[in-house]
Amino acid sequence: MTMPTDPENDAVPLRAAMVNALARADVPVDPAWRAAVEAVPRHRFVPGFYLPAGERDSQGLTAWEPVTAELDYGRWLAAVYSDTTLITQFDGVEPDWQAPVAQRGGAPTSSSTLPSLVVRMWSDADVAEGHTVLEIGTGTGYSTALACERLESGDVTSVEVDPSRLEAAANALYGCGYTPTLAVADGLYGYWPEARFDRVVAACSFRGVPPALLVQTRPGGKVLLTLSGWLYGYARVLLTVAGDGTAEGALLPGTVSFMAARTHAAPAFGNPAHWAAGLPDKPRKARHGPERLMAATEEAFHVRFLVQCAVPEAQMVTVEDVVYLIDVVSGSAATLTPSDDQWHVREGGRVRLWERVETVLDAFDAAGRPGPETFTVRVCDKEQRLGHPNMPGPLLLRAAPL
Numbered sequence: 470m471t472m473p474t475d476p477e478n479d480a481v482p483l484r485a486a487m488v489n490a491l492a493r494a495d496v497p498v499d500p501a502w503r504a505a506v507e508a509v510p511r512h513r514f515v516p517g518f519y520l521p522a523g524e525r526d527s528q529g530l531t532a533w534e535p536v537t538a539e540l541d542y543g544r545w546l547a548a549v550y551s552d553t554t555l556i557t558q559f560d561g562v563e564p565d566w567q568a569p570v571a572q573r574g575g576a577p578t579s580s581s582t583l584p585s586l587v588v589r590m591w592s593d594a595d596v597a598e599g600h601t602v603l604e605i606g607t608g609t610g611y612s613t614a615l616a617c618e619r620l621e622s623g624d625v626t627s628v629e630v631d632p633s634r635l636e637a638a639a640n641a642l643y644g645c646g647y648t649p650t651l652a653v654a655d656g657l658y659g660y661w662p663e664a665r666f667d668r669v670v671a672a673c674s675f676r677g678v679p680p681a682l683l684v685q686t687r688p689g690g691k692v693l694l695t696l697s698g699w700l701y702g703y704a705r706v707l708l709t710v711a712g713d714g715t716a717e718g719a720l721l722p723g724t725v726s727f728m729a730a731r732t733h734a735a736p737a738f739g740n741p742a743h744w745a746a747g748l749p750d751k752p753r754k755a756r757h758g759p760e761r762l763m764a765a766t767e768e769a770f771h772v773r774f775l776v777q778c779a780v781p782e783a784q785m786v787t788v789e790d791v792v793y794l795i796d797v798v799s800g801s802a803a804t805l806t807p808s809d810d811q812w813h814v815r816e817g818g819r820v821r822l823w824e825r826v827e828t829v830l831d832a833f834d835a836a837g838r839p840g841p842e843t844f845t846v847r848v849c850d851k852e853q854r855l856g857h858p859n860m861p862g863p864l865l866l867r868a869a870p871l
Contacts, residue, residue, distance in 0.1 A: 605656030610638030702774030
């Protein structure tokens with residue numbers, strides 16, 4: 470017998486429980502954002518999503534199971550009102566939620582971000598009544614709905630690069646009574662028709678600070694971005710925009726990551742063995758091993774971002790026990806191979822990739838391994854730099870506009 474379901478009523482206590490759980494987890498939820506989370510029906514924005522099925526398959530791929538109200542009402546509603554990121558799309562292909570199929574592997578390209586992070590982003594950007602905001606990455610529309618509930622719909626603009634995603638989000642938003650300005654647009658360029666904004670908040674990551682976002686922000690306004698790159702190092706920065714269009718701000722603490730803006734995704738680089746074939750035969754002993762970047766620690770998360778600033782075009786991949794560092798722009802490459810409790814390096818090309826990595830790690834250690842919040846990002850029209858008072862010379866984020 471099919472059990473009756475009523476998500477509109479069933480969701481009310483679940484939303485309240487979710488807010489209480491966020492408070493117990495010390496997520497900064499001020500009364501206004503708490504009221505928004507309690508009011509917005511998240512289930513309207515995620516009629517279907519994928520959850521990992523468990524262990525990887527024989528090829529090492531993650532198995533993903535579709536979850537909808539029709540397939541398993543209880544599991545669907547419980548996941549919707551948990552503090553979990555819900556994957557809604559792979560490889561830019563919108564699923565058919567009327568007849569969803571299991572997914573193996575693939576790159577997630579859209580999701581409903583976990584509610585604690587959504588609230589944290591809006592809170593960290595210091596969004597308040599009367600502000601006009603630009604959200605980059607509408608996704609499912611849930612974050613947009615929270616902003617509309619906290620502010621006025623007329624003060625919220627949200628852009629999304631994927632037309633099908635935006636259509637689904639618009640239907641959900643309008644169905645809930647929210648009427649923000651929505652547009653299919655690449656967030657790299659902001660949205661000029663509604664500029665200027667008091668706040669810009671990005672729900673995707675960029676390889677550098679997009680200049681258009683600074684120009685479209687009022688003097689004294691703030692831009693909250695996640696910076697990332699091809700080594701998958703991440704850092705969040707809150708920039709304050711000056712009257713001359715420059716911006717400055719500190720990195721924020723924590724280990725937050727977002728999907729890359731689609732135009733900033735890492736390129737394919739081919740077969741690592743082809744890159745290694747041209748490297749010198751004689752290796753040298755490494756001063757630092759790759760575990761400094763790959764460990765499952767907050768420091769490794771932070772260090773990977775710092776290193777990425779020094780080798781911004783490099784990608785890293787491990788095949789069996791060999792770590793490859795490959796730079797498709799300069800044609801440079803390096804390998805690290807373990808032997809007798811020591812890593813050995815071979816590198817070639819115009820850029821000595823691992824030597825640059827070791828230089829950053831040496832400086833980081835000499836400075837006392839400082840945390841993210843001690844670093845400052847400065848942006849002007851010619852370059853973007855990451856600096857620290859106890860590390861020699863700033864790291865270059867971008868030498869030219871994106």
